[in-house]
Amino acid sequence: MLELKQFSKTFKSKLIFNLADFTCKRGEIVLLTGRSGIGKTTCLDIISGIKRYDTGDFLFKNQKVETQNETKLSAFRNENIGYILQDFALIDSYTVLENILLPSLYSPKDKHNRHDLETKARNLAYEFDLTEMLNRKIKAISGGQKQRVAIIRSLILEPAIILADEPTTNLDKENFDLVMALFIKLKNEGKTVVIATHDERFFDIASKIYEIKNCRLIEK
Ligand SMILES: Nc1ncnc2c1ncn2[C@@H]1O[C@H](COP(=O)(O)OP(=O)(O)OP(=O)(O)O)[C@@H](O)[C@H]1O
Numbered sequence: 001m002l003e004l005k006q007f008s009k010t011f012k013s014k015l016i017f018n019l020a021d022f023t024c025k026r027g028e029i030v031l032l033t034g035r036s037g038i039g040k041t042t043c044l045d046i047i048s049g050i051k052r053y054d055t056g057d058f059l060f061k062n063q064k065v066e067t068q069n070e071t072k073l074s075a076f077r078n079e080n081i082g083y084i085l086q087d088f089a090l091i092d093s094y095t096v097l098e099n100i101l102l103p104s105l106y107s108p109k110d111k112h113n114r115h116d117l118e119t120k121a122r123n124l125a126y127e128f129d130l131t132e133m134l135n136r137k138i139k140a141i142s143g144g145q146k147q148r149v150a151i152i153r154s155l156i157l158e159p160a161i162i163l164a165d166e167p168t169t170n171l172d173k174e175n176f177d178l179v180m181a182l183f184i185k186l187k188n189e190g191k192t193v194v195i196a197t198h199d200e201r202f203f204d205i206a207s208k209i210y211e212i213k214n215c216r217l218i219e220k
Helices: 040-048 070-080 096-105 114-127 143-155 173-188 200-205
Strands: 002-011 014-024 029-033 055-060 081-084 161-165 192-196 208-213 216-219
Touching: 002 040, 014 040, 014 216, 029 040, 029 173, 029 200, 040 081, 040 161, 040 192, 070 081, 081 143, 096 114, 096 143, 114 143, 143 161, 143 173, 161 173, 173 192, 173 200
Parallel strands: 029 192, 029 208, 081 161, 161 192
Antiparallel strands: 002 014, 002 055, 208 216
């Protein structure tokens, strides 16, 4: 479904990836592991189109993604990718509901019905025990609640691929179980979930585990 072929990435003079390969298929849970600072977030940023790679090929459904064209890349991202960022990237002065609905602002107006999206947001908030928080500003909720808001926001436009950067760091056991169940549900619906994590509890549900090592992705 998505392939990065022979991609390389350097920050200033630091080589992070060198002719590395990444593939994921529909209905897979793929883990990215490796020591801190090795390139897990960078890999997710490249898949999401937030960061450019230096050389390589990017294919989605066997079609080349035009990563040099910002407009086309943004359209690809909005349409197909949901990203749960490590620092959540929520807007503090907006409410929880406004944050959940943010991706729809960057999506074509005629594509999503605002009423339907709000209903979906409320249903997801209920599942994640955030109903009471919907009208609260982000600055007035806890770290674990922020993490759940970021997770819900990544799902609101029902993307085919969900990227999650250390999605369970702030979660207690109950919420961890919710997130685990969610990822399994997404996989069963034919979505692809790519998780950068050190959390070994994900190993059992993974279809594929990559370890980033020596600037490559090594399948374990
Ligand atoms: N914008 C940037 N400019 C320069 N170097 C960067 C930049 N972003 C990341 N790096 C470097 O690239 C390397 C990979 O970073 P990355 O955040 O991808 O690692 P990671 O495996 O996700 O780490 P962690 O597990 O600690 O989150 C690190 O050495 C980091 O310092």
